Amino acid sequence: MITHDLHTHILPGVDDGAKNSEDALRLINALWRQGVKNICLTPHFYTHKESVEDFLSRRTESANSFLPLVPENISIKLGAEVFVTKYLFSEERDLRPLCIENTNYMLTEFPYEARFRGSSMRQVTRLRDLGIIPVLPHVERYPALMKDRGLLQELVYMGLIIQSNAVSFTEARIKRKLLKLLRDGYIHVLSSDTHSMERNSPLAVSVTQEYIAKKCGTEIIEKLELNASEIFM
Numbered sequence: 001m002i003t004h005d006l007h008t009h010i011l012p013g014v015d016d017g018a019k020n021s022e023d024a025l026r027l028i029n030a031l032w033r034q035g036v037k038n039i040c041l042t043p044h045f046y047t048h049k050e051s052v053e054d055f056l057s058r059r060t061e062s063a064n065s066f067l068p069l070v071p072e073n074i075s076i077k078l079g080a081e082v083f084v085t086k087y088l089f090s091e092e093r094d095l096r097p098l099c100i101e102n103t104n105y106m107l108t109e110f111p112y113e114a115r116f117r118g119s120s121m122r123q124v125t126r127l128r129d130l131g132i133i134p135v136l137p138h139v140e141r142y143p144a145l146m147k148d149r150g151l152l153q154e155l156v157y158m159g160l161i162i163q164s165n166a167v168s169f170t171e172a173r174i175k176r177k178l179l180k181l182l183r184d185g186y187i188h189v190l191s192s193d194t195h196s197m198e199r200n201s202p203l204a205v206s207v208t209q210e211y212i213a214k215k216c217g218t219e220i221i222e223k224l225e226l227n228a229s230e231i232f233m
């Protein structure tokens with residue numbers, strides 16, 4: 001059973017996810033009712049629009065007022081969905097605070113048109129050299145990776161963790177392809193990427209879990225859960 005969600009836009013007022021504490025608690029309760037008790041709050045950080053400092057201070061401000069409202073039986077970690085551009089590296093500062101709290105795992109988003117041949121590969125290498133393990137969110141949004149298994153394989157060899165959105169497994173045009181990637185070991189983590197009850201609804205987590213269990217067996221669910229728990233620890 002999936003009890004971890006490593007990619008959410010629940011932290012209120014920081015990005016295009018939850019607008020206020022009420023919305024945020026609704027999302028947390030929806031996840032909790034499905035058995036998800038370990039949640040990373042990963043607001044968007046657009047590195048070409050804002051400095052690390054400014055992003056972290058906005059995140060801290062929201063966390064300070066929101067976290068005391070979260071029920072005690074939910075375990076929360078702060079993180080960020082970092083949009084990787086050259087600006088991420090230009091400040092030459094410690095990037096560890098952008099990783100999932102107390103880990104070396106960073107949710108790293110690339111432009112969807114990325115071909116993963118030139119600059120994005122150099123950026124992945126740079127992150128690895130800094131001791132950071134990139135977690136690639138919603139692999140299904142990168143046409144280059146969905147078309148080219150070799151490229152995906154290369155990223156996995158470089159140490160990338162691949163995440164897919166639960167809701168994508170409910171989309172007819174893509175779900176079979178995702179099941180294949182999952183069976184072949186190219187999807188390591190399943191997350192909601194929830195922004196609201198409508199946009200990437202948290203309810204997709206249980207629907208997709210049942211779908212995957214039916215199509216591939218429960219061992220894959222246990223593997224996804226194990227992978228997420230190792231990152232969350």
Ligand SMILES: [Fe+2]
Pocket residue numbers: 007008009081137193
């Ligand atoms: Fe996201």
